[in-house]
Amino acid sequence: MIPLGGEDVDMIKGDLRLTFAGENEEAVLLLGDKEARAPHVGEIIYRDAISTICRRWNWREAERTKLTENTKNCILILEGLPPFTKQGVKMITEELKELIKKYCGGEIKCLILDKENREVLI
Numbered sequence: 001m002i003p004l005g006g007e008d009v010d011m012i013k014g015d016l017r018l019t020f021a022g023e024n025e026e027a028v029l030l031l032g033d034k035e036a037r038a039p040h041v042g043e044i045i046y047r048d049a050i051s052t053i054c055r056r057w058n059w060r061e062a063e064r065t066k067l068t069e070n071t072k073n074c075i076l077i078l079e080g081l082p083p084f085t086k087q088g089v090k091m092i093t094e095e096l097k098e099l100i101k102k103y104c105g106g107e108i109k110c111l112i113l114d115k116e117n118r119e120v121l122i
Contacts, residue, residue, distance in 0.1 A: 016075070
C-alpha cells in the first residue's frame with residue numbers, strides 16, 4: 001500500500017520524470033530479469049534522458065540505476081495509495097527519514113509531489 005523504491009542519483013542522466021510510456025520506448029533490463037523489455041504503451045514509468053528506470057509506477061526497477069553498496073547519492077520514492085491519506089504518507093516519510101539518519105547518515109531532503117506541487121528542483 002506504500003510502495004517504496006530507490007535510485008542511484010549519480011546513474012540518472014538528465015531530469016527524472018513520471019510519465020506514460022510512449023510507442024518507441026527502449027527495452028530496459030529490470031532487476032531480476034534476464035532480458036531487457038520495453039514498457040507497454042501507456043504504462044506509467046519513471047524515466048530519465050536515457051530510458052525507463054522504473055516501470056509500473058514504483059514497482060519494477062531498472063538494473064542501471066539500482067542502489068548498491070557504492071551508492072553515494074540516492075532518491076527514495078514513496079507512493080501513497082488509498083486508503084492512506086496525505087497525512088499518513090507524511091508520517092511514514094518522517095519515520096523513514098529518521099531511520100535513514102540513524103543508520104545511514106548524510107543529508108536528507110523530503111519533498112512531496114501532489115496535484116498542487118507537480119515538480120521539485122533539487
